Amino acid sequence: MIELRSLAVRFDGTEAVRRISLDVATDEWVMLIGPNGAGKTSVLRALCGLLPFEGDALLDGRDVRELRRRELARLIAFVPQNPVTPPELTVAEYALLGRTPHLGYLATEGRRDRQAAARALERLDLLPFAERGLGSLSGGELQRAVLARALAQEARILLLDEPTTSLDLGRQQQVLELVDSLRSDGLTVVSTMHDLTLAGQYADRLVLLDRGAVVAEGEPEDVLSAANLAAYYGASVRVVSDGDGTYVLPQRR
Amino acid sequence: MATVGTADATVRARGVSRPWRLLAGAFLLGSLFVGLGVGPVGIGATGIVESALSHLPFLHVHSPLSSIDEAVLWQIRAPRVVLAAIVGGMLAIAGSSYQGVFHNPLADPYLLGVAAGSGLGATIAIAYGHVGTAGQLLPLASFVGGLSAVAAAYVLGRSAGSVRAAGALVLAGLTVTLFFTAVQTFVQQQHTNTLRDVYSWLLGGFSTATWSQVAVAAPYVAVSSAAILLHRRVLDVLSVGDEEAASLGVNVARLRLLLVIAATAGTAAAVAVSGLIAFVGIIVPHTIRLLVSTSYRAVVPLSLVVGAGFLVLADVLARTVVSPAELPIGVVTAFFGAPFFAIVLRTSRTMR
Numbered sequence: 001m002i003e004l005r006s007l008a009v010r011f012d013g014t015e016a017v018r019r020i021s022l023d024v025a026t027d028e029w030v031m032l033i034g035p036n037g038a039g040k041t042s043v044l045r046a047l048c049g050l051l052p053f054e055g056d057a058l059l060d061g062r063d064v065r066e067l068r069r070r071e072l073a074r075l076i077a078f079v080p081q082n083p084v085t086p087p088e089l090t091v092a093e094y095a096l097l098g099r100t101p102h103l104g105y106l107a108t109e110g111r112r113d114r115q116a117a118a119r120a121l122e123r124l125d126l127l128p129f130a131e132r133g134l135g136s137l138s139g140g141e142l143q144r145a146v147l148a149r150a151l152a153q154e155a156r157i158l159l160l161d162e163p164t165t166s167l168d169l170g171r172q173q174q175v176l177e178l179v180d181s182l183r184s185d186g187l188t189v190v191s192t193m194h195d196l197t198l199a200g201q202y203a204d205r206l207v208l209l210d211r212g213a214v215v216a217e218g219e220p221e222d223v224l225s226a227a228n229l230a231a232y233y234g235a236s237v238r239v240v241s242d243g244d245g246t247y248v249l250p251q252r253r
Numbered sequence: 254m255a256t257v258g259t260a261d262a263t264v265r266a267r268g269v270s271r272p273w274r275l276l277a278g279a280f281l282l283g284s285l286f287v288g289l290g291v292g293p294v295g296i297g298a299t300g301i302v303e304s305a306l307s308h309l310p311f312l313h314v315h316s317p318l319s320s321i322d323e324a325v326l327w328q329i330r331a332p333r334v335v336l337a338a339i340v341g342g343m344l345a346i347a348g349s350s351y352q353g354v355f356h357n358p359l360a361d362p363y364l365l366g367v368a369a370g371s372g373l374g375a376t377i378a379i380a381y382g383h384v385g386t387a388g389q390l391l392p393l394a395s396f397v398g399g400l401s402a403v404a405a406a407y408v409l410g411r412s413a414g415s416v417r418a419a420g421a422l423v424l425a426g427l428t429v430t431l432f433f434t435a436v437q438t439f440v441q442q443q444h445t446n447t448l449r450d451v452y453s454w455l456l457g458g459f460s461t462a463t464w465s466q467v468a469v470a471a472p473y474v475a476v477s478s479a480a481i482l483l484h485r486r487v488l489d490v491l492s493v494g495d496e497e498a499a500s501l502g503v504n505v506a507r508l509r510l511l512l513v514i515a516a517t518a519g520t521a522a523a524v525a526v527s528g529l530i531a532f533v534g535i536i537v538p539h540t541i542r543l544l545v546s547t548s549y550r551a552v553v554p555l556s557l558v559v560g561a562g563f564l565v566l567a568d569v570l571a572r573t574v575v576s577p578a579e580l581p582i583g584v585v586t587a588f589f590g591a592p593f594f595a596i597v598l599r600t601s602r603t604m605r
Contacts, residue, residue, distance in 0.1 A: 048500050049499070049500075050496060050499055050500060069499065069502050069503070069504055070502035071502075072502070073500060073501050073502030074502070076500075077500075078497075078500040080496065080497065080500075083493065083497060084492070084493045084494040084497060085493075086492045086493065086547070088546070088547040088548075089489075089492070089547075089548070090267070092263060092264040092265060092266070093266045093267065093489070093548065095264070096264070096265075096266055097489065097490055097493060097501060098501065100487075100490050100498075100501040100502055100503060101501060101502035103486075105487075106483045106484065106486075106487070107486075108266075108486050109265075109266065109486075114264050114265055115264075117264050118264040121264060127263070127264075130263040130264050131263055153501070
């Protein structure tokens with residue numbers, strides 16, 4: 001359970017996030033959408049302790065700022081938009097980095113850590129790749145390796161910043177299906193998303209941000225209206241809904 | 254979960270594989286024997302071993318060496334070889350540590366200005382403080398100088414560009430080096446009475462090595478390399494960048510400070526007893542990266558061992574090539590280091 005109360009983030013005097021309040025229930029998948037610079041990434045980074053913020057951010061009732069860095073990392077796994085993936089590191093070694101918050105400061109991984117990493121790799125069908133270097137992986141495999149590191153962290157909350165950028169359409173769907181299936185293990189997911197149609201298909205709830213504030217929130221078919229997308233994205237779109245989902249189709253003006 | 258059980262063998266971090274461990278150990282041992290045996294008086298390996306055993310109590314081994322050879326071996330060569338090993342290991346492991354915390358393959362005690370800062374600190378201590386070149390105060394003065402240099406280089410490099418940009422930090426280190434060297438030359442010129450002392454010390458080398466110098470440097474080197482060794486896994490975590498390391502629960506700022514202090518303290522002690530010796534901190538870690546693995550779990554421990562052997566061998570060259578005269582050891586390491594550095598520059602460009 002994530003509770004944000006009047007969360008605000010400032011960079012050099014300008015407000016990147018303006019007093020956002022948001023609840024995310026356990027097992028829920030909430031996607032933050034909005035135009036470039038709307039503050040989506042800042043919300044994620046504040047939540048995992050990478051940005052100072054005002055207001056309150058609570059995880060199961062505990063204040064994020066009162067948690068020690070390691071404790072926080074055991075509760076939240078963060079996957080940035082462009083993770084650093086040292087090409088020489090093997091997939092197994094990379095996944096093992098996810099065990100860091102569970103290790104003593106100067107300790108090395110034990111059997112339990114290797115098993116946790118192995119479970120994460122198995123979950124993402126990466127066991128055959130365990131000894132391959134990250135540099136030799138395709139884009140889709142690399143994204144799965146990054147998710148494996150986050151899973152090895154065994155946190156109950158997963159923050160994904162644009163998890164599908166630089167993937168082709170098929171790989172985008174695969175990654176999103178994977179994330180969706182992970183939720184059955186009791187994972188809460190908050191992600192940002194550029195592709196609005198995919199966002200509408202996978203999210204339980206969409207939160208539309210513009211200039212740091214929440215301007216719309218709710219079911220995909222309510223948030224993804226042509227009026228909203230014209231007002232906040234400056235986009236000209238046609239929105240089609242059928243029983244299966246909501247489709248955002250760009251229209252040439 | 255049968256598959257996970259069998260996966261235990263593959264899901265692990267590569268450390269240093271056994272063959273490399275043995276090879277590195279053999280390299281160090283071999284170079285120690287070469288260092289002890291080679292010189293105007295040649296001493297064979299069996300002579301060295303038996304003489305060493307004769308110094309141990311209860312064994313009743315008699316040294317086959319004459320008393321003069323004994324003195325050459327234990328009072329002249331042994332302190333020299335041990336000091337070279339300590340300094341070489343320290344410079345190499347410090348280099349690997351700087352490279353890890355600054356995310357910069359070119360970071361090295363010399364390029365970051367640490368050596369120049371240590372040199373300035375020591376020069377000031379010799380010129381104003383009248384501490385001898387073997388005193389306990391020298392490492393301290395050189396540590397203060399080295400730490401201010403690395404701090405200056407870091408702040409300057411950060412203001413000039415992103416910390417991750419290899420170029421900005423190296424340029425900053427170069428600037429700091431030039432400035433500190435200028436100040437140091439000035440101090441030297443103002444105190445011509447100590448000029449000779451300072452100059453011969455700066456050139457670097459082990460020709461005047463004594464057991465007391467070993468005793469001065471060893472504690473710093475032991476503590477600082479132990480601290481760096483213990484952080485070898487955390488250095489791997491840092492390789493995914495500051496932000497992701499922080500999201501994995503690492504206190505990056507505190508870690509960086511701690512490792513920089515450890516590496517700088519050790520480097521300063523090494524500089525205090527051996528003068529300025531360039532390139533060891535680059536050559537050794539990068540050779541290990543190219544040959545063995547880029548993981549700090551391999552780079553850090555192997556740097557210590559291989560660096561020690563490397564500098565012992567470099568010292569052997571320094572004292573034999575133009576025998577009976579000696580080359581400054583910095584000349585030997587730079588002679589091999591400069592071309593190597595060019596190769597590293599090329600490969601590190603393709604790495605990022």
